[in-house]
Amino acid sequence: MTSPEPRAGGDAGAAAVSSPAPRAGTNAGPVASAPRPDSGQPAAGAVDVTPPDSVVLRAGTLSWLFPRRGALAAAVLVPLLVLLIAVAVLASSTGMSLRDTLSGLFGTGDPGTVMIVRDFRLPRVFVGLMVGGALGAAGCLTQTLAGNRLATPDLLGVNEGATAAVVAAAAGSSTGMVGHWWLGPIGAVAAAVLVVLCAGGAGSAGYRVLVVGIGVSTVVGAVGDLVMSRQNDNTAGGVFLWAAGSLSGRDWSVGTPLLIALLLLLPFTLAAGHRLQLLRFDDDTAACLGVDLRRLRAAALALAVALAGLAVGVGGPIAFVALAAPVLAGHLGGPTRVPVLGSALTGAALITAADALARVVAPVELPVGVVTSVLGGPFLLWVLFRSDRTTGKA
16 A cells, blocks of 8 residues: 655655756746845745845835936936037037137127027027927827827827917017927927827727827927918918928027926836836736836826927927836946936937037038938937847837
């Protein structure tokens, strides 16, 4: 007669059970003895899932996942941004010498030089910083929602809606003025709402809104072009300069409300970016982690439209910044996080550099949108033809 099998939980059963092998791709090693509860070490058998580019900082029962690579990228971008601001302030389209520029900046030059540097050039540089930061953050949100590096706020109808609103306000004007800057955000929001309604809401997948946005953007853009073609030369010329993307004439009257709006929106944008990291999992996993996917996508989409609408209303539809900034920030900060802050810093740097270049690269000052379009074309080709190392997608 054979001996009975040992009962589960008995000594024989405990001796027969071996430790399970760790899952592939984890950092789990041999199971050690259980640490003391107050030691701050992971419990016995726990799997270390800390991203390789991050460090866990602990203080009692609290812990924080500190992104080493992202912090290093920000530490590099901030000094670079300061350097670009200095270059942009010194760059002149009128041939002003370095000595005259410095005297105007410090208020020791003649009144005309001081007015040019302090009242025109300096506000323009800081407005460009904020426009670039808003475009970079908005592009990061839309690319994360769609899961595609080519997804930008342009596909939500932001550019076409803002342009249509500005053209409608300038219709019949004999001075060529494009109207108040806040008309752009209103038109952008109206176009984005139309896109969402046509898509049947934010939906369970962000890409659906972006795909529908292509069709709506085409229709809205065609209406704006039709209205533009019926205007006189002065109005058409003024709107064309704005539609190319220009920071010319932007001063503190525009910069101050833009700064206030960004101070209100950016904290929510950073919080949304933190939650959007869970979209790297499938929807079921994210829902099990307590995420309301529909509400999160709707909030991120609204923030992206608001940021991009503000930027387009102030600086016009400046091309490629919302596309390039998140891609560059992702390469600098690593693939484990949604680089909202890095995208904002990168977008600010791109606009500042392009605006400085636009003032010195040609005999006459160019719109900043022309420079970003010329430089963005090769970058777009690079993004299209460079396959992702992990997914094989462009």
